[in-house]
Amino acid sequence: xxxxxxxxxxxxxxxxxxxxxxxxxxxxxxxxxxxxxGVVGESGSGKTSLAxxxxxxxxxxxxxxxGALRLSGTDLRALPPRELARLRGxxxxxxxxDPSTSLNPTLTLGRQITEVLERHRGLSAGxxxxxAASMFAHVGLQxxxxxxxxxxxxxxxxxxxxxxxxxxxxxxxxxxxxxEPTTALDVMTARQILELFRTLQAETGVASLYISHDLxxxxxxxxxxxxxxxxxxxxxxxTRKVLGAPAEDYTRDxxxxxxxxxxxxxxxxxxxxxxxxxxxDLTVRYGxxxxxxxxxxxxxxxxxxxxxxxxxxxxxxxLGIVGESGSGKxxxxxxxxxxxxxxxxxNFAGRSVTGASDMGRDYRRDVQIVFQHPDASLNxxxxxxxxxxxxxxxxxxxxxxNAEAAVAALLEAVSLPPDFADxxxxxxxxxxxxxxxxxxxxxxxxxxxxxDEVTSSLDVSVQAxxxxxxxxxxxxxxxxxxxxxxxxxxxxxIAHRIAVMHRGRxxxxxxxxxxxxxxxxxxxxxxxxAAVPRLTIGDSPxxx
Amino acid sequence: MPDIVRRLLxxxxxxxxLALVLLVLTxxxxxxxxxxxxxxxxxxxxxxxxxxxxxxFGTDQLGRxxxxxxxxxxxxxxxxxxxxxxxxxxxxxxxxxxxxxxGGRVDEAVMRTVDALMAMPSLLLALLIVSVLxxxxxxxxxxxxxAFTPGMARITRxxxxxxxxxxxxxxxxxxxxxxxxxxxxxxxxxxxxxxxxEMSIRVAFAIMLFATLSFLGLGAQPPASExxxxxxxxxxxxxxxxxxxxxPAAAIAFVAIGFNLLGDGLRDAxxxxx
Numbered sequence: 001x002x003x004x005x006x007x008x009x010x011x012x013x014x015x016x017x018x019x020x021x022x023x024x025x026x027x028x029x030x031x032x033x034x035x036x037x038g039v040v041g042e043s044g045s046g047k048t049s050l051a052x053x054x055x056x057x058x059x060x061x062x063x064x065x066x067g068a069l070r071l072s073g074t075d076l077r078a079l080p081p082r083e084l085a086r087l088r089g090x091x092x093x094x095x096x097x098d099p100s101t102s103l104n105p106t107l108t109l110g111r112q113i114t115e116v117l118e119r120h121r122g123l124s125a126g127x128x129x130x131x132a133a134s135m136f137a138h139v140g141l142q143x144x145x146x147x148x149x150x151x152x153x154x155x156x157x158x159x160x161x162x163x164x165x166x167x168x169x170x171x172x173x174x175x176x177x178x179x180e181p182t183t184a185l186d187v188m189t190a191r192q193i194l195e196l197f198r199t200l201q202a203e204t205g206v207a208s209l210y211i212s213h214d215l216x217x218x219x220x221x222x223x224x225x226x227x228x229x230x231x232x233x234x235x236x237x238x239t240r241k242v243l244g245a246p247a248e249d250y251t252r253d254x255x256x257x258x259x260x261x262x263x264x265x266x267x268x269x270x271x272x273x274x275x276x277x278x279x280x281d282l283t284v285r286y287g288x289x290x291x292x293x294x295x296x297x298x299x300x301x302x303x304x305x306x307x308x309x310x311x312x313x314x315x316x317x318x319l320g321i322v323g324e325s326g327s328g329k330x331x332x333x334x335x336x337x338x339x340x341x342x343x344x345x346x347n348f349a350g351r352s353v354t355g356a357s358d359m360g361r362d363y364r365r366d367v368q369i370v371f372q373h374p375d376a377s378l379n380x381x382x383x384x385x386x387x388x389x390x391x392x393x394x395x396x397x398x399x400x401x402n403a404e405a406a407v408a409a410l411l412e413a414v415s416l417p418p419d420f421a422d423x424x425x426x427x428x429x430x431x432x433x434x435x436x437x438x439x440x441x442x443x444x445x446x447x448x449x450x451x452d453e454v455t456s457s458l459d460v461s462v463q464a465x466x467x468x469x470x471x472x473x474x475x476x477x478x479x480x481x482x483x484x485x486x487x488x489x490x491x492x493x494i495a496h497r498i499a500v501m502h503r504g505r506x507x508x509x510x511x512x513x514x515x516x517x518x519x520x521x522x523x524x525x526x527x528x529x530a531a532v533p534r535l536t537i538g539d540s541p542x543x544x
Numbered sequence: 545m546p547d548i549v550r551r552l553l554x555x556x557x558x559x560x561x562l563a564l565v566l567l568v569l570t571x572x573x574x575x576x577x578x579x580x581x582x583x584x585x586x587x588x589x590x591x592x593x594x595x596x597x598x599x600x601f602g603t604d605q606l607g608r609x610x611x612x613x614x615x616x617x618x619x620x621x622x623x624x625x626x627x628x629x630x631x632x633x634x635x636x637x638x639x640x641x642x643x644x645x646x647g648g649r650v651d652e653a654v655m656r657t658v659d660a661l662m663a664m665p666s667l668l669l670a671l672l673i674v675s676v677l678x679x680x681x682x683x684x685x686x687x688x689x690x691a692f693t694p695g696m697a698r699i700t701r702x703x704x705x706x707x708x709x710x711x712x713x714x715x716x717x718x719x720x721x722x723x724x725x726x727x728x729x730x731x732x733x734x735x736x737x738x739x740x741x742e743m744s745i746r747v748a749f750a751i752m753l754f755a756t757l758s759f760l761g762l763g764a765q766p767p768a769s770e771x772x773x774x775x776x777x778x779x780x781x782x783x784x785x786x787x788x789x790x791x792p793a794a795a796i797a798f799v800a801i802g803f804n805l806l807g808d809g810l811r812d813a814x815x816x817x818x
Contacts (some may be wrong), residue, residue, distance in 0.1 A: 337718035338718060377715050
């Protein structure tokens, strides 16, 4: 039987100013009918380049050195553009990472699918309309007719990704490439999308190339997996064999980096006694009443970001805060750092804090924050030296000591070489940037460090290293952490207690020991835990 | 920086603009040394000379060499226009960034004031300021700078609003930095690209505005060889010697075109997406 998609000996270069850069080297893989093949790799490994090569939509500076791409025997590289345009969407389709950018914001959701149906299947407008509605219903969308009249911004992320999937399946293609289709979605929504993928895949028997950085997701859906590293496929074979008994060091490293809740990374205990921070009925409202609507006596529409949150953190404690996006976890971080105004009572180290203007020098020094995206949290126009020396100048004893030595010591504390001080942020990798941001937060010797999704924009292996770094810094400095994340497996490794937030409210606070011993008390926590994909090596799907 | 120059040289308007501006700046700096005659030397016997011979561009109504006057006047015209643009741009950039950073009522108040000022044409505003401050080159520079400030403030604010949402600004606030540090060190360096582009285009406006003020008798005063003033004086003798008005007018156009092209080129060079 000839495979549906066959890539053999494919080598791709990108022409850059520094010369040709190898993106893919001698890549060979095949996807049969009804089969799901996972491609696992970190960012920059070439997995997305592979997807675009198959779709024949490479950037202008791409140079194809060797190899063949075949779709059911058709040589894709030899096809003229006109033929390719007919092929795309009909025989091969693609589902992208972010549904909010892969749908056209100026067309209704219905039009985006009927266009495909009319163009590739030659249906009339009326037939396409009916077919689209049944497709929408098939992918589990409520009120298909109503949704078809809506625009992308009027639908949720999960609904949009369902629409994208419906479009991909619309012409019953031979092969669909899924490029991280759940990465931009919430844990809960991601789980539903994965379920949908499984159902549709089994039903249509489409050959699927599933690209992801998440070993746990791939282990749950792919029969065969290819591990890609720096443009080369280092290992490929049945999922059970590759992930269960990896032959290559790189695969083993990747597997080790996946967070396992059983493995504790912190061994410190929080101090007993008076809490470092305690919040009572902390409420954050967004939306400012404008002067004009105030004059008209109109009430502004307020959005409650966090409602009546009551929690306490002991000195030296790591409190994990988990929840979906929009659950209010980042709002809490913004309130505690004075970036959002709040109502309610906040006590820090025995002193009452009423609002952002009340946060004095001591509070600002003692409470530090590390943001999610190091790209955004480090000023692109400042060198690492300036970024790190600023908090030292504000709070440290830099006057007495040599500032240069202090910056070097900070860099060393986060395992970066001292000569990084002269670099700009764009000259560093994502993990290195986040280390600089962490060093900046620890510079004034804070008592509380708020980590707002610090690892979610990083690769798995880098994420593991950053988590270990944070655990070490916690041990060395004794600072308390507020560790905000959507990954409940990760937080179980590092936190002493876990607070679960849902729609702005704190639904449960539970110690990790109790969670291990008795499981979650609240229903929502249980659902959240069930939604996180886990590495399932024992019961991988069978090879079709 | 060298990267930007390389990108600038990739577009025709960038190459031509840069060449013209460099030429003008060289003349403005070295002009007085290159002048063949004393720009203020009167020679009643050689008035209204057409171009040619000893006087390459001819002479004016008092027999002064027009080429020498242009070369010496370049410094007054171009450098003062640059100074005026720079002052106006900087003031506008700081006001716009601060307004975006502070937000709320302050932002509202600043931007409505800017709207009010922008409702007046900049020439009218400059005229108003000069007539209040009194005539003279320094006051004309100040007037142009003030006339440019509202527009620059509005442009800078729109860019700064995007920068304001970046986490490095939040990080600075959370760290307890003062507003002055955040505006000048965290935000301003990140809004500089559009400002530079706008500035290079506005230099051309400033030269024309400056020449206009001098032409109206409110900027440079005789016997200065400012280009606008030269045009103004030559107007009366147009029927006797049209060359007297052609040369300074051409010089103004030349510089304006140069800076405009440079601005267009910079806009493309500083935008990585083009």
